[in-house]
Amino acid sequence: MKRNATYTCLLLALVSGCRSSQTSVATSTSRPPNIIVIFTDDQGYGDLSCYGHPTIRTPNIDRLAREGAKLTQFYVASPVCSPSRAALLTGCYPKRVGMHRHVIFPDYDYGLHTDELTVADLLQENGYATGMFGKWHLGHRPGLLPTDQGFDTWFGVPYSNDMAQFHRKPETNYRYRLPLLRDEEVLEWEPDQALLTRRFTEAAVEFIDEHSTEPFFLYLPHSMPHIPLYASDDFRGNSPRGLYGDVIEEIDWSVGQVLDALDAHDLADQTLVLFTSDNGPWLSFGDHGGSAGPLRGGKGTNWEGGQRVPCVLRFPPLVPPGSLCTEVITAMDLLPTIAPLAGAELPAELVIDGADVREQLGGKPAGGTTPRSFLYYTSRGELAGIRRGAWKLLLESGELYQVEQDVSEVRDLAEKQPDLVRELQALALELDAEVSANARPTASTEQLLFDPARP
Numbered sequence: 001m002k003r004n005a006t007y008t009c010l011l012l013a014l015v016s017g018c019r020s021s022q023t024s025v026a027t028s029t030s031r032p033p034n035i036i037v038i039f040t041d042d043q044g045y046g047d048l049s050c051y052g053h054p055t056i057r058t059p060n061i062d063r064l065a066r067e068g069a070k071l072t073q074f075y076v077a078s079p080v081c082s083p084s085r086a087a088l089l090t091g092c093y094p095k096r097v098g099m100h101r102h103v104i105f106p107d108y109d110y111g112l113h114t115d116e117l118t119v120a121d122l123l124q125e126n127g128y129a130t131g132m133f134g135k136w137h138l139g140h141r142p143g144l145l146p147t148d149q150g151f152d153t154w155f156g157v158p159y160s161n162d163m164a165q166f167h168r169k170p171e172t173n174y175r176y177r178l179p180l181l182r183d184e185e186v187l188e189w190e191p192d193q194a195l196l197t198r199r200f201t202e203a204a205v206e207f208i209d210e211h212s213t214e215p216f217f218l219y220l221p222h223s224m225p226h227i228p229l230y231a232s233d234d235f236r237g238n239s240p241r242g243l244y245g246d247v248i249e250e251i252d253w254s255v256g257q258v259l260d261a262l263d264a265h266d267l268a269d270q271t272l273v274l275f276t277s278d279n280g281p282w283l284s285f286g287d288h289g290g291s292a293g294p295l296r297g298g299k300g301t302n303w304e305g306g307q308r309v310p311c312v313l314r315f316p317p318l319v320p321p322g323s324l325c326t327e328v329i330t331a332m333d334l335l336p337t338i339a340p341l342a343g344a345e346l347p348a349e350l351v352i353d354g355a356d357v358r359e360q361l362g363g364k365p366a367g368g369t370t371p372r373s374f375l376y377y378t379s380r381g382e383l384a385g386i387r388r389g390a391w392k393l394l395l396e397s398g399e400l401y402q403v404e405q406d407v408s409e410v411r412d413l414a415e416k417q418p419d420l421v422r423e424l425q426a427l428a429l430e431l432d433a434e435v436s437a438n439a440r441p442t443a444s445t446e447q448l449l450f451d452p453a454r455p
């Protein structure tokens, strides 16, 4: 009851602050909104029709953007998988939760600490049904799985889809294997990867069907388009962009299935749907890697192409259709932004790095006189740079870019702005020192849930 009352008050406050009247939303909505996060793996800023790709067809994701907002300056907190995922789910820089040390490999014994509050924990505690279908990559030893981190149920893979094929266990030279799990049980070893996008989608739709009459959180982190690329027979060979295009078009089909399920249950108006990617395109793999569009660099780098990713969001009570949001927003903002939407209170003592960006998503510029700061960290978690307002400083090289005018980072203005370089350098060190001083531990265990290696 408390939750519903809070939510109604919140909606009324939102409505009264909006230019257009949406009173009907406030009166017709009697439960907290559903939250859906669709998270792709290594998809670039330029890999969607609505972000300017000339041949990849993404009508369903484009529809989401048309009915909601397209974000042009949305950042993930790391240019690689595990740290980026930790930040999305906790609202924190990866370093603050200890998950900044590159990605989790099959024989790693640690993962995100269960003392951390994930988006799933918060929503589960507030009465949501919570389901995850796809790639986890935040630890796969006992006690570190999605079902230990706020998800009622999980169907998916524990780490990247290439780890079984291209990596071997040191010392033994054993080959790693990719398991497919449901909750804490291995269902299959080496599943047919051409079917993963489809199977995760079918499980997600089933979850929506099962929970349509109660608030739910659906997390759908596809294992594609991380290499090696696989598309099902229905999509392979269709796209002029080649296999990479086929994979993206199957992911777009998946988004369409989710939107159709919402429509079938008349839930579109009370569901927040967010679509984004965990980091930029893996350019080392030629045409099997994606495109960052006009942005420089890709996965693993701190150029914009590594961390600025496509992001579209639909939530009719808050976001006017066809919005273009050019504010700096990060994946760490998810937790503090959905908490009030869900009528959930974040613990007063919880230190996080994200911010509540409901106003910016609703079309208003960020409040306050101080421009927002965002720290860049390398794939191994070292402080790499800072963005404040329109400016970006890379620490090691000392390069300074005005990244709103110069999105491709080709005009280094450091020599012309020495005072700004010094100021941003000092600010980056100061902000990072606070994160380091207050960093929290990961959790580890010697126990195995499954043996990822075999001769």
Ligand SMILES: [Ca+2]
Pocket: 041, 042, 080, 081, 226, 278, 279
């Ligand atoms: Ca990734």
